[in-house]
Amino acid sequence: MAILEVDGLRKEYGDFPAVEGSTFAIERGEVFGVVGPNGAGKTTTLKMLAGLVEPTAGTAVVAGRQPGEPAMQRRLGFLPEESPLYEDMTATDYLEFFADLYDVPGEVATERIADTLDRLDLEHRDRRIGNMSKGMKRKVAIARALVNDPDVLIFDEPASGLDPLTTNYIIEFTRELSEQGKTIVFSAHNLYHVESICDRVAVMNDGRIIARGSVDEIRDEHGGTEYHVYATKDGSDALDDDQSRAIEVTREETNDGQQVRHVVADMASVEAIREAVEAEGGRVTDIQTKTPSLEDIFLEIASGADPDAERNRTRNRDAEAEP
Ligand SMILES: Nc1ncnc2c1ncn2[C@@H]1O[C@H](COP(=O)(O)OP(=O)(O)OP(=O)(O)O)[C@@H](O)[C@H]1O
Numbered sequence: 001m002a003i004l005e006v007d008g009l010r011k012e013y014g015d016f017p018a019v020e021g022s023t024f025a026i027e028r029g030e031v032f033g034v035v036g037p038n039g040a041g042k043t044t045t046l047k048m049l050a051g052l053v054e055p056t057a058g059t060a061v062v063a064g065r066q067p068g069e070p071a072m073q074r075r076l077g078f079l080p081e082e083s084p085l086y087e088d089m090t091a092t093d094y095l096e097f098f099a100d101l102y103d104v105p106g107e108v109a110t111e112r113i114a115d116t117l118d119r120l121d122l123e124h125r126d127r128r129i130g131n132m133s134k135g136m137k138r139k140v141a142i143a144r145a146l147v148n149d150p151d152v153l154i155f156d157e158p159a160s161g162l163d164p165l166t167t168n169y170i171i172e173f174t175r176e177l178s179e180q181g182k183t184i185v186f187s188a189h190n191l192y193h194v195e196s197i198c199d200r201v202a203v204m205n206d207g208r209i210i211a212r213g214s215v216d217e218i219r220d221e222h223g224g225t226e227y228h229v230y231a232t233k234d235g236s237d238a239l240d241d242d243q244s245r246a247i248e249v250t251r252e253e254t255n256d257g258q259q260v261r262h263v264v265a266d267m268a269s270v271e272a273i274r275e276a277v278e279a280e281g282g283r284v285t286d287i288q289t290k291t292p293s294l295e296d297i298f299l300e301i302a303s304g305a306d307p308d309a310e311r312n313r314t315r316n317r318d319a320e321a322e323p
Contacts, residue, residue: 003028018044020207031178033194034187036204042187042253050078077145082158089131091140102148116143135166156184195294205302228288229262229273235282236260
């Protein structure tokens with residue numbers, strides 16, 4: 001059953017549509033990534049889910065409640081992109097203060113806060129927040145989002161601008177939260193992280209969701225796996241243009257000029273190339289599969305360019321190991 005349902009959610013700032021009617025549902029326990037270039041509408045979407053921005057139209061229902069309702073706020077934890085903290089307080093005092101606002105009983109709060117800070121590996125928790133490093137402050141902000149033990153977590157760029165070690169720590173911690181059964185919606189620019197922990201993803205551009213699904217589904221929809229078939233030149237030249245257009249994405253000589261690389265989209269086309277090459281006395285020397293990363297796909301769909309052309313352009317830039 002969906003724990004979070006969004007229907008036609010829209011936000012206009014003046015005449016400017018920051019989010020143009022998003023519709024999606026998130027299942028209990030899912031990790032759902034929202035990705036897109038700067039200004040795509042990710043933060044506005046997340047803030048509408050958290051009840052911090054009033055939608056111009058449409059609805060968002062979290063755990064059966066409208067954003068902003070007190071009963072819903074108790075079940076939700078929000079980590080803003082930038083979270084100002086009370087610099088004069090220690091982490092522990094600050095988190096106890098927020099636990100109190102959520103009416104978490106004192107002993108439960110003390111135990112929960114200590115446990116969360118242990119799991120986040122936050123040292124110097126009695127240091128003034130103002131004297132903490134950026135990574136430590138981010139961990140305190142994450143702990144604040146967890147102080148009410150929410151079912152649904154909305155994390156806006158949880159690890160942005162942090163060193164690789166702290167980033168990995170936070171991503172792994174997010175994975176652990178999901179394994180505990182929390183539902184997590186998060187935005188990130190690092191698509192490797194999104195791909196590594198998200199069950200499903202929404203790709204936003206100019207206020208619209210332009211692709212949605214598991215990374216594999218998005219990959220299939222936008223080109224899927226490619227097969228690179230390397231063959232001797234003699235046989236390759238025998239493929240006539242009509243035959244080639246029907247099955248090949250691209251065909252080009254390898255750098256050493258000795259072979260031809262045929263790029264095709266499915267195994268049937270691999271076999272068709274092999275037959276055509278062998279019929280002319282040539283032979284296939286190697287077959288490689290290339291699976292586009294979420295980053296490749298993102299560049300392709302966010303650029304709005306012809307998907308195949310864009311993917312090939314990106315791929316061809318990368319030096320490939322040729323047999
Ligand atoms: N309070 C506001 N008033 C006017 N325009 C706004 C406001 N908040 C956001 N916008 C505009 O709405 C659009 C979407 O902004 P949003 O912050 O949601 O994008 P984003 O995808 O989170 O971007 P980023 O990756 O840079 O954080 C942008 O063009 C932004 O300038």
